[in-house]
Amino acid sequence: MQQPLKLKIPSLTDNIRIVESFIDHxxxxxxxxxxxYGNIMIAVTESVNNAIVHGNKSDKEKNVHLSVELNExxxxxxxxxxxxxxxYENLPDPTAPENLEKPGGRGIFLIKNLxxxxxFSDAGNKVSLVFYLNS
Incomplete structure (x- = not known):
């Protein structure tokens, strides 16, 4: 069984490139x-970006933790x-007519589709993304 890979980055949007390298690794x-691969790259980088900007409020003193593990x-x-x-239970639907012109609100919708x-964890500061390898 392979060990999980882990990464910890300060909350700076420039660190998304480190996340991209982590996914490549x-x-x-x-x-x-x-x-x-494409779905993983988009969904995981979007999740990390949400964690940096919305979760940690771009506070570089706070970190984002990322791990990946192969299970079966x-x-x-x-x-x-x-x-x-x-x-996370009460997010507006970005496809609703009243939300189509809004600049944000599509990230989690995108993640759920990819x-x-x-x-999500109880508080919403932790999200697990599962990708089936043989679908």
């Missing part, structure tokens, strides 16, 4: 294919920030 380590036929990424969390499973 995970791709080599776990040998997952191109079909799932699934890759599981966990993104955790040091913020207070949010109410990952096979998305689970």
């Amino acid at each position: 995970a791709r080599e380590y776990y040998k997952f294919n191109d079909d799932v 036929e699934n890759l599981s990424f966990v993104v955790e920030d040091e913020g207070l969390g949010f109410d 990952a096979d499973e998305v689970k």
